[in-house]
Amino acid sequence: MTSILHYNAIEDTIVEADPTTSSFPLIPLSRHEHNNENGSFKDGVQFAWDSTSLGTFKTCPRKYYYEIVMGYQHKVLPPALAFGIAIHLLFQTWHQLLAADVDKETALLNCVRLAGLLGEKLPAGDTARRKEQLIRACVWYLDQFWDDPAKTVILSTGKAAVEYSFTLPLFEQDGIEIFLCGHIDRFAKWGGRVLAADYKTSKYQLDQKFFGKFKPVTQFPIYVIAAHLIAAETQELASTDGILLDGIQVGVNFNRYNRHVIPFSPEEINEYIEGLHYWIGRGMDCCKTGTFPMNEESCGNYGGCDFREICNKPPARREAYLKSGWIQRTWDPLQSR
Numbered sequence: 415m416t417s418i419l420h421y422n423a424i425e426d427t428i429v430e431a432d433p434t435t436s437s438f439p440l441i442p443l444s445r446h447e448h449n450n451e452n453g454s455f456k457d458g459v460q461f462a463w464d465s466t467s468l469g470t471f472k473t474c475p476r477k478y479y480y481e482i483v484m485g486y487q488h489k490v491l492p493p494a495l496a497f498g499i500a501i502h503l504l505f506q507t508w509h510q511l512l513a514a515d516v517d518k519e520t521a522l523l524n525c526v527r528l529a530g531l532l533g534e535k536l537p538a539g540d541t542a543r544r545k546e547q548l549i550r551a552c553v554w555y556l557d558q559f560w561d562d563p564a565k566t567v568i569l570s571t572g573k574a575a576v577e578y579s580f581t582l583p584l585f586e587q588d589g590i591e592i593f594l595c596g597h598i599d600r601f602a603k604w605g606g607r608v609l610a611a612d613y614k615t616s617k618y619q620l621d622q623k624f625f626g627k628f629k630p631v632t633q634f635p636i637y638v639i640a641a642h643l644i645a646a647e648t649q650e651l652a653s654t655d656g657i658l659l660d661g662i663q664v665g666v667n668f669n670r671y672n673r674h675v676i677p678f679s680p681e682e683i684n685e686y687i688e689g690l691h692y693w694i695g696r697g698m699d700c701c702k703t704g705t706f707p708m709n710e711e712s713c714g715n716y717g718g719c720d721f722r723e724i725c726n727k728p729p730a731r732r733e734a735y736l737k738s739g740w741i742q743r744t745w746d747p748l749q750s751r
């Protein structure tokens with residue numbers, strides 16, 4: 415196993431470590447790209463679903479085939495995705511340091527150092543998402559939420575409930591037990607309730623239009639369902655009825671932040687579970703038959719699907735294009751972070 419560089423967030427040192435076993439205080443400074451067998455599939459059929467795989471299937475079965483079944487990704491991460499991953503690592507580290515009794519001033523300095531290290535690896539192509547902007551986004555956020563009224567839940571292990579990985583039995587579909595999986599950015603106590611918290615970065619204003627994009631949505635009801643199941647199973651976390659969403663606006667010379675709670679009633683969640691039955695069933699059908707139709711109505715959404723350059727080629731030539739310009743990386747929702 416090749417080791418990769420990690421930042422030791424408590425000792426403020428850089429060390430080499432096995433990418434598959436490292437955990438806090440070791441924060442990986444580059445992505446561990448692996449292409450192992452995907453554990454969320456059995457006999458070619460996905461049985462463990464997360465919001466990424468489900469959302470991709472809903473968008474376009476062919477996209478799901480390329481991205482989730484085959485694991486094709488661009489060789490270089492898109493800047494927005496790379497920046498978002500770095501932001502998540504920084505805030506996860508902040509909460510983990512505080513839970514480890516590191517004082518806030520030291521935690522801030524170590525997060526800034528980590529932001530500098532992660533910023534070195536950010537891909538070019540977006541002037542609002544470079545190293546300087548990453549450091550500033552981190553410092554200004556922690557300044558604004560220095561005395562955050564949303565308190566991170568501390569688990570019985572003494573660790574902060576951040577990047578909380580879950581794999582939970584959901585229901586049976588065609589005789590197969592289906593699991594719901596994912597990673598919740600943070601559980602926080604806020605106004606007498608426990609909420610699943612999430613961070614989203616954007617170049618646009620953090621107004622009603624921004625927050626309105628997150629309901630209805632595939633990801634957040636999954637977190638609310640998961641929080642109910644985790645609360646029932648462990649009694650360590652209270653059930654949640656909403657998402658605490660921190661929006662982070664990133665510009666070349668500024669950052670802004672805004673926070674909203676996105677509520678989900680039990681009726682809405684029940685309706686969503688009906689949808690899960692339907693969509694997971696269709697996804698499994700596609701896996702069983704090996705048929706992943708194109709949804710041409712999605713090709714132009716959100717700036718255009720990355721696979722347009724593949725789907726616009728004759729079928730016989732697509733594989734060669736994929737092999738030359740893309741890498742394969744397993745998207746396995748069963749992998750903890």
Ligand code: SF4
Nearest residue numbers: 474477708713719725
């Ligand atoms: S380009 Fe269109 S058809 Fe092809 S994967 Fe993307 S959304 Fe689907």
